[in-house]
Amino acid sequence: MIDIGLATTPMNYFAIGHLGAAGGIQVTASHNPAEYNGMKLSKHEARPVSGDHGIPLLEQKVTAGDLPVAARPGRVTTADVFAAYQRHVLSFLRRPAGARPLKVVIDAANGMGTIDRPIFEAMGIEVVPLYFELDGTFPNHEANPLVLANLRDLIAKVRETGADLGVSCDGDYDRSAFIDETGEPVGSDLVTGLIAGELLSREPGKHVLYDLRSSRAVAEYIREHGGIPVRERVGHSFMKATLRRHEGLFGGELAGHYYFRDNYYADCAVLAVVEVLNLLWHSGQRLSALVAPLRRYxxxxxxxxxxxxxxxxxxxxxxxxxxxxxxxxxxxxxxxxxxxxxxxxxxxxxxxxxxxxxxxxxxxxxxxxxxxxxxxxxxxxxx
Missing domain, CATH: 3.30.310.50 (Alpha-D-phosphohexomutase, C-terminal domain)
Incomplete structure (x- = not known):
């Protein structure tokens, strides 16, 4: 067993791939309130273990007591993967020379997004931190960016500071929600379209996944930018499997999960931030202007x-x-x-x-x- 210490869920996925591990366990209850806890299980290459991919078999073996005994005791080692993870994330950054440092308010919600602060600060942006004190009781608000009440402080800080962008993190920081420079939340389905357009500008003709709750504008936008839209049911196990099957470039869900081919086909919230920054820098436009063409319905x-x-x-x-x-x-x-x-x-x-x-x-x-x-x-x- 390799103990990587405190980590976001995407860092755990990265560690599985980077270290060539047979699987991984992330202890987290994600966005749930403080009294909850749980585990996210992964197989090799960060492939999911879920209700449709492995959990029933595991439940059957545990219930029957049918668990094999190892021929020899295991051992625990430790590994610090943060530096490698930071290099991986920053390798996606395409900040033009001389570009102004965008001001970004980031609400870590007292969750695991706090440990990504060095990565944010290495992006060439001006970070305005909000609730970066790690505290599993979530004293300021629940770490669920889909609830509008949890975005109020972030919206207020974006407006107060004149920031270019706001980012809200969930508890294990596998989801990012975005606020434009006016303080308006941007739907994660529309962000999926924007990131798809940015990635397709470099690699046209690729498959891009979106979940079936997404606006019709998302599939239209993917086609308009030279991609092949693929509609999928809700859930990370389905999204990851289908993205792999199509060798797709990218995928996004309404819940704020964003999946990247070049990240073991796994979701990574901080990579979504990188790609939104890339889009802002290379377009020279505000986020509100970029998303306007997607607000069709x-x-x-x-x-x-x-x-x-x-x-x-x-x-x-x-x-x-x-x-x-x-x-x-x-x-x-x-x-x-x-x-x-x-x-x-x-x-x-x-x-x-x-x-x-x-x-x-x-x-x-x-x-x-x-x-x-x-x-x-x-x-x-x-x-």
């Missing part, structure tokens, strides 16, 4: 519902919209020319989740209300 945030009969609800929706184009890649996706929605069971909580997008805000509101009437009252919570 009106879209709801992901909305949660506690439903006793999930499968029955999905069948009811299929019957209600029988004239639509329907698929069941993940839950049910219902598509019309001027609007679409996805309703799917949560991978981590006892919920159904809805996203709805339409050509206009008025149509989106009407279809959203129609769907809520069919599904039931929404509740707070979510990934």
């Amino acid at each position: 009106a879209k709801t945030p992901e909305t949660n519902f506690v439903v006793a009969d999930k499968e029955g609800t999905i069948r009811k929706l299929a019957a209600q919209y029988a004239d639509a184009e329907i698929d069941y890649l993940d839950g049910i996706t219902i598509q019309y020319p001027d609007w679409w929605c996805n309703v799917r069971p949560s991978n981590t909580e006892p919920l159904l989740r809805l996203v709805c997008e339409a050509a206009t805000p008025e149509l989106m509101a009407a279809r959203r209300d129609e769907l809520v009437a069919l599904i039931g009252p929404p509740v707070a919570g979510g990934h």
Whole structure:
């Protein structure tokens, strides 16, 4: 066993590949509140162990007591991979000579993003740190950047300091959320499109993954920038497997996970920051201007519902919209020319989740209300 000490989840993935390890364990509850803990398991090359890839077999062996005994005792060694990880991350940086140091507010949320501070400071940016004191009780706010309340301090600091960019980290820092220079949150699906465009400018013709909750604008933008969009169901195990299968360049999820071919096909939040910086430097534009062409449609945030009969609800929706184009890649996706929605069971909580997008805000509101009437009252919570 190799103990790498305190590490972000992406650093753990990197260590598995860099050290040629057979697998890895990251002790983390990710974005969950302080009272939770857990483990993320990986195989060689940072390939995921998940409910669809290994966990059932592991559960079966543990339950049956069918665990092999090693012929000889193992041993524990230690390894410091931080310097190698920093070199790896910074190798993606494309800061032009003489470029001004962008001012970036980074909210580490008292989580593991704190240990990436030397990497941020080596990027040639002016770092405005927020909550960089490591504290697993999360005294300032939960380390979940998808909850708007957790972004309020970051938004205020971006506006107060006149920063070019804001970055919010989750607990194990495998997710980044972005705030533009006006203090407006930028949807992670739209960031997927922006990063895809930046990477495709160097390597056109490659496959790019996006999760099925993403705006239609994302696939359109990928095509417009010379890429081949690939739609995938929600979840890192599915995204990583499909990215490998296509030898894809990049992939992104609405939850803020960003996957890179040249990072063992694993997600890496700090690499997403690097690519957004590359885009800002090379375009010479503000983030709000860069994302504007992707704001083509009106879209709801992901909305949660506690439903006793999930499968029955999905069948009811299929019957209600029988004239639509329907698929069941993940839950049910219902598509019309001027609007679409996805309703799917949560991978981590006892919920159904809805996203709805339409050509206009008025149509989106009407279809959203129609769907809520069919599904039931929404509740707070979510990934």
